[in-house]
Amino acid sequence: MAEWIVEQGIGEDRAALIEGDTIVAARLCWREALRAGAVVQARLDHRHPGTRRGAVHLPDGSIALIDALTPQITGGARLMVRITRAALAEQGRFKLAQCRPAGDVPAAPAPTLAQAVAQTGHSVRVAGMLDRSLDRAGWPDLVEQAASGVVDFPGGRLTISPTPAMTLIDIDGPPPLAPLAQAAARAVPETLARLDIAGSVGIDFPGQETRADRQAIDAVLDTALAAHGWQGERTAMNGFGLVQLISRLERPSLVARMAFHPARAAACALLRAAERVAEPGALLLTAHPAVLGAIDAAMQAELARRSGREIRRAPREHLALHTGFAQAIAP
Numbered sequence: 293m294a295e296w297i298v299e300q301g302i303g304e305d306r307a308a309l310i311e312g313d314t315i316v317a318a319r320l321c322w323r324e325a326l327r328a329g330a331v332v333q334a335r336l337d338h339r340h341p342g343t344r345r346g347a348v349h350l351p352d353g354s355i356a357l358i359d360a361l362t363p364q365i366t367g368g369a370r371l372m373v374r375i376t377r378a379a380l381a382e383q384g385r386f387k388l389a390q391c392r393p394a395g396d397v398p399a400a401p402a403p404t405l406a407q408a409v410a411q412t413g414h415s416v417r418v419a420g421m422l423d424r425s426l427d428r429a430g431w432p433d434l435v436e437q438a439a440s441g442v443v444d445f446p447g448g449r450l451t452i453s454p455t456p457a458m459t460l461i462d463i464d465g466p467p468p469l470a471p472l473a474q475a476a477a478r479a480v481p482e483t484l485a486r487l488d489i490a491g492s493v494g495i496d497f498p499g500q501e502t503r504a505d506r507q508a509i510d511a512v513l514d515t516a517l518a519a520h521g522w523q524g525e526r527t528a529m530n531g532f533g534l535v536q537l538i539s540r541l542e543r544p545s546l547v548a549r550m551a552f553h554p555a556r557a558a559a560c561a562l563l564r565a566a567e568r569v570a571e572p573g574a575l576l577l578t579a580h581p582a583v584l585g586a587i588d589a590a591m592q593a594e595l596a597r598r599s600g601r602e603i604r605r606a607p608r609e610h611l612a613l614h615t616g617f618a619q620a621i622a623p
Contacts, residue, residue, distance in 0.1 A: 296409040296416040297425050302567070302594045303587075304560035305405040309414060309485075310429045316520075317485040318434055319405060320549055322556070326350060327402035328542040330375045331394050334358075338367055348373060348391065356389040365393070372397060378543050381552035382456045421567055421598065435561070438487055438546035439554070439614065445479035448472050452483070454548050458492035458536075469498040470505055473533075477513040481520040484537075490524075491541030497533040510535075558613040559586035563595055566603075566618035574602040574623045579616025581607040 294311040309317040326332070332351050336358070339346030344361045348371075358373060365371060373391040380387040403411075410416045419425055437443050441452040448465025461480060465472040480495055500506045506529040513535065517526070524539030550557050562583060566575050575595070577584060584605050596603050602623060 294414050296406075296412070296414050297423075297429075298406045298409065298416060298418045299423070299426055299564075300406075300418060301560060302563040302598070303556075303591045304564075306426060306431070307405050307409050308426050308429060308431060308434075309409070309412075310425065313429055315426075315429045315431065315434055315486055316482070317488070318431075318546060319409065319488050319543075320546055321405040321408075321543075322549075322560075324378060325401070326352065326354070326356075326375050326389055327378050328375055329408070330402035331372055331397055331400040332375070333370060333399060334373045334391070336361075336365055336367055336369045336371065339365070347388075350389070350391075354379065354389065356391045358391050358393070360392045362393070372399065375402065377541055380541075380544055381548065382454070383552070385456065434486060434546070435550070435557075437483075439550040439557070441547060441551070443479070443483050443487075445475060447475045448479075450476065450479060450483055452487070452489070452547055454545070454551050458494050459489055459545070459547070461493065461495045463495070463497055465498075470500065470508075473497045473500060473505075473509045474512045477509050478516045480513070481516040481522055484522065485520045487546045488543070489545040489547060490539045493537040493539075495535045495537070497529060497535060499531075499533045500529070506531075506533075554613050555580075555582040555586045558583045558616060559591070561614065562616045562618060563587065563591060566595055567598055569599075569618055569620050571620035573620035574604055575599060575618055576604045576606055576621045577616065577618050578606040578608055578611070580611045580613050581609060583613055583616050 294309050296307055296309050299306045305321040307319045308315045334348035334350050337347045337349055339361055345359050346361055347355050348358050350356050372394040374394040375389055375391050377390040379389040406416055406418055443450040448463060451462040453460045463476040510528055524537055526537045527535055529535050562577060562579055566577060569575060584607050592603050
């Protein structure tokens with residue numbers, strides 16, 4: 293039976309739905325306050341004439357898009373809103389958070405990652421600091437796929453590229469093209485779940501000669517999407533092999549985390565490794581300066597508290613972001 297295992301790290305919570313020895317779905321949470329589900333007080337900045345949409349100021353000073361405004365809510369009004377989509381980083385810009393009026397409910401934080409994954413109906417287990425269940429199930433490989441955007445499957449390869457318009461998935465592999473496309477149609481839904489990809493997704497399948505060939509791949513894709521619990525809308529494959537999927541987007545995918553915040557992602561991984569150093573002594577964190585710069589004072593203090601050690605830093609500009617390491621040294 294599949295089970296969500298949640299690790300509550302420093303600056304980051306990780307969750308993986310593990311079935312057997314395999315990760316079938318995953319999520320990352322960096323504990324941003326304004327995540328989907330949070331209820332906060334906001335002030336209406338403006339509304340678009342003739343519509344129910346507008347923009348509000350949130351408590352942290354940021355702006356969010358709002359929908360479902362009633363006619364009684366006018367500019368400057370204060371109202372409780374529920375965040376429906378967190379702010380998202382993109383190449384060269386940010387997408388604003390989205391929200392809706394929440395009525396007369398009190399302010400409330402967003403669900404924790406453990407609470408959020410419990411809503412999927414699977415059992416949830418919060419792992420201890422030294423629990424290696426995620427590692428044994430392949431979490432490091434999953435992070436590598438998210439960082440590189442490359443996912444190999446039997447007979448071919450997916451290349452995933454987050455863009456401002458949508459997440460694009462390109463399919464490559466040797467002919468014959470019909471078996472390649474069908475294998476990819478099974479691999480894509482699995483990858484969407486494992487890397488927590490939602491929203492608008494464009495899939496570039498190898499071109500198929502006949503309509504019957506395209507319909508056969510559509511059928512395989514439909515079956516695989518249903519098997520992984522995907523909910524949304526999709527187009528049929530067009531004559532150029534393009535399929536578009538559209539589903540509800542609430543949070544950044546693992547791919548987006550790695551692509552647009554690589555130093556933060558590397559810092560969280562380094563802190564996770566540092567917690568598990570078994571040898572006695574002070575902890576020395578050796579990493580690229582950008583990675584160490586992403587470890588703020590609160591994160592370092594939490595590492596010191598959890599480990600009971602003195603924390604030291606050794607910046608090394610020649611190191612790649614994800615090649616930092618932690619070790620015990622003499623105090």
